[in-house]
Amino acid sequence: MRKERGTQGVAAAPAPATGGIGSESHETLQHYYRQMAFIRAFELRAAEMYQRAKIGGYCHLNLGEEATVVGLMAALAPEDYLFTTYREHGYALARGIAAERVMAELFGKSTGVSGGWGGSMHLFDAETNLLGGYGIVGGQIPPATGAALALSYKAEPDAPTPAVMCLLGDGTTNIGAFHESLNLAAIWRLPIVYVIVNNGLGMGTSVDAASGEPDLYRRGCAYRMPGVRVDGNDVLAVREAARAALEAARKEHQPSILEAVSFRLRGHSVVDPARYRSREDTDKAREEDPLPVFRAQLIDAGALDLSSAVQIEEDAERVVSAAVEFAEESPFPSVEELFAHGYATPVPNAPRALPGDPVIAPAGVARS
Amino acid sequence: MSELSYRQALHDTLREEMLRDESVFLIGEEIGVFEGSYKITAGLLAEFGPRRVRDTPICEEGFVGAAIGAAMLGLRPVVEIMTINFSLLAIDQIVNHAAKIHAMFGGQVSVPMVIRTPGGGGQQLGASHSQNIEVYYAHAPGLKVVTPATPADAKGLLRAAIRDDDPVLFVENLSLYNTKGEVPDETGRIEIGKAAVAKEGRDITVVAYSRAAVIALDVARRLEAEGISVEVIDLRSLRPLDRETVCASVRKTSRAVVLEDDWLSFGVGAEIAATIQEGAFDYLDAPVRRVAAAEVPLPYAKPLENAALPNADALIKVIREILDDTRYQR
Ligand SMILES: Cc1ncc(C[n+]2csc(CCOP(=O)(O)OP(=O)(O)O)c2C)c(N)n1
Numbered sequence: 001m002r003k004e005r006g007t008q009g010v011a012a013a014p015a016p017a018t019g020g021i022g023s024e025s026h027e028t029l030q031h032y033y034r035q036m037a038f039i040r041a042f043e044l045r046a047a048e049m050y051q052r053a054k055i056g057g058y059c060h061l062n063l064g065e066e067a068t069v070v071g072l073m074a075a076l077a078p079e080d081y082l083f084t085t086y087r088e089h090g091y092a093l094a095r096g097i098a099a100e101r102v103m104a105e106l107f108g109k110s111t112g113v114s115g116g117w118g119g120s121m122h123l124f125d126a127e128t129n130l131l132g133g134y135g136i137v138g139g140q141i142p143p144a145t146g147a148a149l150a151l152s153y154k155a156e157p158d159a160p161t162p163a164v165m166c167l168l169g170d171g172t173t174n175i176g177a178f179h180e181s182l183n184l185a186a187i188w189r190l191p192i193v194y195v196i197v198n199n200g201l202g203m204g205t206s207v208d209a210a211s212g213e214p215d216l217y218r219r220g221c222a223y224r225m226p227g228v229r230v231d232g233n234d235v236l237a238v239r240e241a242a243r244a245a246l247e248a249a250r251k252e253h254q255p256s257i258l259e260a261v262s263f264r265l266r267g268h269s270v271v272d273p274a275r276y277r278s279r280e281d282t283d284k285a286r287e288e289d290p291l292p293v294f295r296a297q298l299i300d301a302g303a304l305d306l307s308s309a310v311q312i313e314e315d316a317e318r319v320v321s322a323a324v325e326f327a328e329e330s331p332f333p334s335v336e337e338l339f340a341h342g343y344a345t346p347v348p349n350a351p352r353a354l355p356g357d358p359v360i361a362p363a364g365v366a367r368s
Numbered sequence: 369m370s371e372l373s374y375r376q377a378l379h380d381t382l383r384e385e386m387l388r389d390e391s392v393f394l395i396g397e398e399i400g401v402f403e404g405s406y407k408i409t410a411g412l413l414a415e416f417g418p419r420r421v422r423d424t425p426i427c428e429e430g431f432v433g434a435a436i437g438a439a440m441l442g443l444r445p446v447v448e449i450m451t452i453n454f455s456l457l458a459i460d461q462i463v464n465h466a467a468k469i470h471a472m473f474g475g476q477v478s479v480p481m482v483i484r485t486p487g488g489g490g491q492q493l494g495a496s497h498s499q500n501i502e503v504y505y506a507h508a509p510g511l512k513v514v515t516p517a518t519p520a521d522a523k524g525l526l527r528a529a530i531r532d533d534d535p536v537l538f539v540e541n542l543s544l545y546n547t548k549g550e551v552p553d554e555t556g557r558i559e560i561g562k563a564a565v566a567k568e569g570r571d572i573t574v575v576a577y578s579r580a581a582v583i584a585l586d587v588a589r590r591l592e593a594e595g596i597s598v599e600v601i602d603l604r605s606l607r608p609l610d611r612e613t614v615c616a617s618v619r620k621t622s623r624a625v626v627l628e629d630d631w632l633s634f635g636v637g638a639e640i641a642a643t644i645q646e647g648a649f650d651y652l653d654a655p656v657r658r659v660a661a662a663e664v665p666l667p668y669a670k671p672l673e674n675a676a677l678p679n680a681d682a683l684i685k686v687i688r689e690i691l692d693d694t695r696y697q698r
């Protein structure tokens with residue numbers, strides 16, 4: 001269905017070269033594999049917990065996007081900010097948030113990152129500058145742009161600032177807010193990188209079917225915004241491209257687009273059997289699954305031996321099990337909390353009625 | 369009569385109307401290849417092809433506006449917005465354009481389009497995906513807003529909406545898609561702007577619409593066993609609003625409560641209560657009460673979500689309070 005999924009020779013500016021696996025320390029490579037394996041284990045368990053009705057609502061997984069997630073988060077500095085979509089468990093984990101707090105949020109428990117108020121689609125953690133997963137397609141893009149405005153507002157003119165990374169899916173490049181935001185970032189020179197996580201599909205719609213310009217990294221051309229496409233299955237390539245884009249954002253206040261191309265391994269959400277996908281498409285996705293590929297590369301390169309690989313995978317399972325246990329045992333938020341977050345500034349007459357409560361006492365005339 | 373699900377009734381009506389009138393076409397996200405997020409349009413792409421079943425990119429403002437333009441040239445687009453929450457991205461086209469074009473241009477052109485979209489909470493979808501915001505649209509002159517509660521109404525109202533020359537917001541409900549009911553086989557329409565007396569009763573009137581009307585009917589049947597006779601008015605249509613049917617019922621029962629899934633302040637119940645005090649004041653034995661959603665962005669956690677949404681128990685409690693308050697004797 002897709003015309004072209006290559007990553008060679010198509011970048012508006014060439015993606016920065018990586019030295020490849022040979023130029024990385026074994027610790028770094030193992031660390032990335034550990035993170036990728038961990039996200040995989042977490043997501044598979046989340047799917048299982050969803051099927052067992054421990055998790056409600058919609059549940060979108062990063063399966064197949066692990067290399068993109070880990071590469072991006074390796075480039076994002078602690079002082080940078082992250083705005084993301086509803087498909088964000090992996091980002092929260094790679095950003096360093098404890099798995100149990102993420103799992104607890106999925107379970108709707110008070111110990112979850114958003115206190116049980118957000119669920120899978122709405123993870124937020126002020127400590128790690130994760131400024132939210134957003135469930136409305138494109139909803140995160142204008143606020144992310146505004147966060148970059150705040151960073152530029154607070155900085156001395158031309159001084160370096162932290163950057164904002166704003167994630168969006170391929171399908172989301174067609175929403176008006178994306179284009180309005182690109183233009184704002186361009187005219188105001190905001191320190192932001194718009195990362196298009198191109199997993200080939202927005203629900204059942206292919207990039208080609210939905211896009212007048214299917215080379216998504218070029219979507220900023222009308223705003224003279226540079227764009228780069230990178231192989232999203234290559235964790236090092238993603239990291240290098242993201243580092244370069246973030247550096248330009250921080251130092252030169254140069255906004256840009258980074259497109260990371262990968263495959264969605266499963267349905268749009270846990271409940272989607274993805275029957276609309278062709279056999280070739282799913283076969284290809286499985287073939288290019290970044291996890292076994294990276295594992296084999298590391299083993300071939302002598303950066304990881306089989307027993308440490310197995311150890312990493314077992315460790316991941318163990319930590320995920322502990323996260324499930326923690327989530328399971330945590331309490332739900334109490335119903336008394338229902339109005340706790342009504343307003344940041346307390347205000348008279350704020351509504352506090354439960355369904356069926358009288359909203360005002362009737363005038364005190366006794367009936368006869 | 370045949371027994372159909374709400375989903376099937378919608379599907380069948382779309383298909384029948386497409387067969388009947390070449391100018392009827394479907395447009396929206398994931399309605400073709402994906403067969404609809406909630407599978408209302410399943411099979412229609414295969415049957416009618418991509419000209420009549422048009423998948424769009426994710427761009428609610430764009431495709432709703434495009435449907436308006438197509439309607440101005442005489443086509444009859446039936447737009448699907450995946451959920452009512454996403455209609456907010458298109459509210460400018462709906463309220464500033466679809467609703468106004470007929471009047472603002474002196475009646476020279478009309479906008480014969482339907483926007484189908486499901487609302488509703490209770491599925492743990494979180495604050496941005498669990499809204500009952502039909503009242504935003506019911507507030508806008510020029511729009512028609514209908515809210516079918518049963519499979520039969522889904523069919524009759526959708527047929528009427530497609531054949532109507534004005535823009536109609538057709539509000540479905542996620543929790544009703546799998547409900548079943550008898551649907552007449554003949555090709556009748558249900559008049560937009562008319563409420564239904566879903567069940568007759570003597571003691572108290574419950575006014576409701578959409579999912580709440582189903583709950584109200586269920587409560588009415590349960591209370592019947594205790595000898596409490598509840599009349600249920602299903603509004604069916606929020607704009608125009610059938611005020612006379614509501615007031616006629618209250619003139620008979622002298623008591624009224626509104627069950628509504630939207631937020632309380634400025635909601636449908638407020639409009640109904642105002643109407644009743646004007647049209648049936650002298651008949652009232654008690655203040656009109658409302659059972660509506662707690663005024664918070666809906667939380668994800670199940671116990672909080674449950675507490676925030678109206679349900680049968682809350683309605684029963686309020687019915688009893690009103691009856692006790694008015695010294696009702698069984
Ligand atoms: C405004 C809006 N329209 C529609 C949806 C329903 N929806 C949720 S995700 C999605 C597809 C998004 O695809 P993409 O941007 O490629 O991200 P991916 O899911 O592949 O990560 C759609 C249509 C929504 N959440 N918000």
Ligand SMILES: [Mg+2]
Pocket residue numbers: 169170171197198199200201202203
């Ligand atoms: Mg996608």
